[in-house]
Amino acid sequence: MAKLVSPPAFDVHDLRSVRGIGPARTAALQTEKGVATVEDLLSYFPYGYLDRSHVVRIADLKSYRPRSHADTPTVVAQVYRKEAPRSRRSQKVMFILTVRDDSGFMKCVWFHGYKWLNEAFDVGDVAAFSGEPVRDKRGFIQFVHPVFDRFRGDEDEPDWGSLFNTGKIIPKYSSTDALERVGLDSRGFRTVIRNALRTHADLIEETLPAAVLAKFGLRDRRSAFSAMHFPESEEDGAAARERLKFEELFYLQLMVALRRRRAAEDRRVQRYVVDGPGVGRFLTDLPFELTTAQTRVIGELRGDLRALHPMNRLLQGDVGSGKTVVALAAAMMAIDSGYQVAFMAPTEILAEQHYRTVRSLLGAQDVTVRLLTGGQRKKLREDVLEDVRSGRAQIVVGTHAVLEEHVAFANLGLVVIDEQHRFGVLQRAALRSKGHNPDVLVMTATPIPRTLAMTVYGDLDASVLDEMPANRKPVRTAIRTDADKEKIAAFLRTEVGRGRQVYIVLPLIEESEKVDLKAATVEFERLRTEVFPDLRLDLLHGRLKGEEKDGVMDRFKAGETQILVSTTVIEVGIDVPNATVMVVENAERFGLAQLHQLRGRVGRGADQSYCILMANYGWFDAHPGGKDTVGVAEEKDSARRRLETMVRTTDGFVVAEEDLKIRGPGEFYGTQQSGIPELRIARLDEDGALLLRARAEAFALVESDPHLRSSDHRCLRHTFDRRYKELVGLGLIG
Numbered sequence: 001m002a003k004l005v006s007p008p009a010f011d012v013h014d015l016r017s018v019r020g021i022g023p024a025r026t027a028a029l030q031t032e033k034g035v036a037t038v039e040d041l042l043s044y045f046p047y048g049y050l051d052r053s054h055v056v057r058i059a060d061l062k063s064y065r066p067r068s069h070a071d072t073p074t075v076v077a078q079v080y081r082k083e084a085p086r087s088r089r090s091q092k093v094m095f096i097l098t099v100r101d102d103s104g105f106m107k108c109v110w111f112h113g114y115k116w117l118n119e120a121f122d123v124g125d126v127a128a129f130s131g132e133p134v135r136d137k138r139g140f141i142q143f144v145h146p147v148f149d150r151f152r153g154d155e156d157e158p159d160w161g162s163l164f165n166t167g168k169i170i171p172k173y174s175s176t177d178a179l180e181r182v183g184l185d186s187r188g189f190r191t192v193i194r195n196a197l198r199t200h201a202d203l204i205e206e207t208l209p210a211a212v213l214a215k216f217g218l219r220d221r222r223s224a225f226s227a228m229h230f231p232e233s234e235e236d237g238a239a240a241r242e243r244l245k246f247e248e249l250f251y252l253q254l255m256v257a258l259r260r261r262r263a264a265e266d267r268r269v270q271r272y273v274v275d276g277p278g279v280g281r282f283l284t285d286l287p288f289e290l291t292t293a294q295t296r297v298i299g300e301l302r303g304d305l306r307a308l309h310p311m312n313r314l315l316q317g318d319v320g321s322g323k324t325v326v327a328l329a330a331a332m333m334a335i336d337s338g339y340q341v342a343f344m345a346p347t348e349i350l351a352e353q354h355y356r357t358v359r360s361l362l363g364a365q366d367v368t369v370r371l372l373t374g375g376q377r378k379k380l381r382e383d384v385l386e387d388v389r390s391g392r393a394q395i396v397v398g399t400h401a402v403l404e405e406h407v408a409f410a411n412l413g414l415v416v417i418d419e420q421h422r423f424g425v426l427q428r429a430a431l432r433s434k435g436h437n438p439d440v441l442v443m444t445a446t447p448i449p450r451t452l453a454m455t456v457y458g459d460l461d462a463s464v465l466d467e468m469p470a471n472r473k474p475v476r477t478a479i480r481t482d483a484d485k486e487k488i489a490a491f492l493r494t495e496v497g498r499g500r501q502v503y504i505v506l507p508l509i510e511e512s513e514k515v516d517l518k519a520a521t522v523e524f525e526r527l528r529t530e531v532f533p534d535l536r537l538d539l540l541h542g543r544l545k546g547e548e549k550d551g552v553m554d555r556f557k558a559g560e561t562q563i564l565v566s567t568t569v570i571e572v573g574i575d576v577p578n579a580t581v582m583v584v585e586n587a588e589r590f591g592l593a594q595l596h597q598l599r600g601r602v603g604r605g606a607d608q609s610y611c612i613l614m615a616n617y618g619w620f621d622a623h624p625g626g627k628d629t630v631g632v633a634e635e636k637d638s639a640r641r642r643l644e645t646m647v648r649t650t651d652g653f654v655v656a657e658e659d660l661k662i663r664g665p666g667e668f669y670g671t672q673q674s675g676i677p678e679l680r681i682a683r684l685d686e687d688g689a690l691l692l693r694a695r696a697e698a699f700a701l702v703e704s705d706p707h708l709r710s711s712d713h714r715c716l717r718h719t720f721d722r723r724y725k726e727l728v729g730l731g732l733i734g
């Protein structure tokens with residue numbers, strides 16, 4: 001047999017150049033975790049650690065107190081008995097080891113992996129088991145799913161050195177069945193990553209300027225990587241983590257600072273008259289007094305429209321805070337100056353609603369407002385398009401149809417985007433390209449937690465409507481169940497008797513929209529004929545045609561309909577001050593932001609309003625989530641948290657912060673859509689203070705070196721080019 005003289009030569013970036021990684025592992029790493037290079041492998045950080053320096057005798061587990069949250073006791077014991085009973089609940093095969101040391105016996109229990117475990121352990125084997133000591137029903141100490149290390153060699157003389165890393169903190173890596181099949185369980189990862197760190201540490205390049213490291217007392221990147229995997233102490237690990245979090249947040253803010261810088265370099269084309277006759281008349285003709293916040297924000301917009309570069313502003317305001325009026329004031333300034341205004345909404349219903357609102361608020365003014373939606377009939381649409389082209393249409397209210405290629409504006413000056421979170425960065429870019437770099441006002445009713453606002457919208461100026469119109473009372477919210485149905489029906493009857501109106505919202509699950517729609521129709525018929533045969537009910541859903549929808553909304557606005565049964569199409573922006581009760585069926589199925597939006601449909605007038613959340617947690621038992629979702633118990637738990645948050649507060653900011661905690665930023669604002677890079681270590685909901693420091697530094701740096709040309713900043717440019725190419729592709733660095 002020919003002997004291999006020299007090992008095959010691999011590129012150092014090739015995973016196979018790491019000792020212990022061959023073709024099978026390379027393939028598994030790639031498909032399972034997207035780990036394709038050595039750098040990826042080195043960045044495959046542990047999800048947790050195990051402080052194995054704490055070896056405990058079985059008898060002492062009863063009185064065991066952890067020294068820190070990472071501290072898990074380790075027991076070195078011998079396998080005494082193996083069992084594989086079936087779980088009484090799930091009927092799956094479990095695996096139970098009874099193990100002993102010289103102080104006593106205990107059990108180690110696994111609920112899956114029986115086959116593999118049964119092969120891994122023989123009676124008489126010695127192993128180290130680390131886990132959380134819990135008691136079974138009879139008070140017997142056990143570990144559930146402990147991490148373990150089997151000892152090679154002699155039972156009496158275990159090989160402590162190579163296998164059992166006493167005195168060390170051990171990283172835990174997430175794995176999958178496929179990875180485990182090629183030996184890359186947590187322990188397998190530990191070995192190959194240790195190997196990679198020994199031979200490939202040079203690949204870990206510094207990405208932060210020396211001055212920044214020194215200023216914030218951050219450690220160098222290479223040692224941080226090493227300590228992320230194999231910290232010598234808790235503090236060592238914490239310092240490594242801090243360094244890497246800072247890096248992520250710093251780059252995020254660098255991107256924001258560069259975007260902002262670029263926007264500031266734009267010169268405006270439009271010239272506005274900001275105190276013309278139109279806006280003056282509009283403001284004096286309003287049927288109510290502006291709030292102080294509204295007046296302040298209108299002033300900010302006026303300033304923007306007079307500035308040298310185009311407006312790029314985010315207007316945040318809780319539902320009902322009166323954003324539309326503020327936007328219309330800016331619109332009137334544009335119209336006074338001879339420009340067109342595009343007013344965009346995320347759904348047709350909302351666009352139609354805005355169209356009506358705009359027309360009624362501008363009632364006395366001589367302004368041409370046109371509605372442009374996808375569902376319009378061809379002839380009408382042609383007519384609208386012609387008005388947009390010729391410039392006759394001064395305000396164009398629409399859905400994303402306004403973004404389509406063939407929609408040409410004569411003289412677009414201002415773009416108002418309502419409910420921004422439904423629009424992606426790219427769409428925003430498309431809109432900007434419609435005019436001569438128009439002024440952009442983005443409005444959102446979802447109050448954005450500060451940390452998120454500084455990232456997702458960090459390149460925009462921000463205004464907040466932090467004040468509700470004076471006559472508002474906070475909505476009273478309660479959680480109820482089906483057992484309360486009769487009482488609720490009686491309550492609705494009383495409210496209707498007092499001349500008020502009611503919403504009943506039914507949930508829709510997207511995947512089976514048709515079935516749900518049928519269910520909604522059936523429920524509507526039941527309510528109409530059995531529960532409230534004497535009242536006037538109507539049904540609103542997304543499948544209705546344009547005029548049908550209009551009809552339903554008009555009847556409700558006019559007060560003819562007493563109870564509007566609806567799917568979630570009413571979620572955003574519908575404005576009927578006389579509606580005082582919102583009943584949400586299956587409220588547990590809604591997200592927090594959505595519930596807050598729904599609740600925002602009531603409490604818009606001077607009367608006390610109510611929001612009744614119908615909870616049916618049992619729904620989760622019948623509809624366990626897909627394979628990516630957590631278990632039923634966790635789903636129920638987070639649903640409960642959502643509903644309780646709704647009862648506790650009506651403050652949109654509190655709701656949003658809580659939502660961010662429950663859902664995590666990734667889901668809160670799909671990162672892909674928002675155009676921000678994915679954060680792997682830092683967390684926007686926890687690392688606010690670090691974010692602020694990173695932000696200040698990044699902004700100062702861009703101020704002093706706007707194009708990152710200085711030699712001290714070469715590593716920044718380099719990293720940007722490597723990591724953030726796609727985002728740079730959006731024209732961020734320019």
Ligand code: ADP
Pocket residue numbers: 288289290291294317318319320321322323324325445469470573575577604
């Ligand atoms: P949102 O911020 O949710 O978009 P809207 O602009 O739809 O709020 O305003 C909600 C309701 O409050 C509308 O009926 C609007 O006419 C009314 N409104 C706005 N500003 C005031 C105010 N200063 N005083 C009283 N009512 C107001």
Ligand code: MG
Pocket residue numbers: 323324418445573
């Ligand atoms: Mg609105």
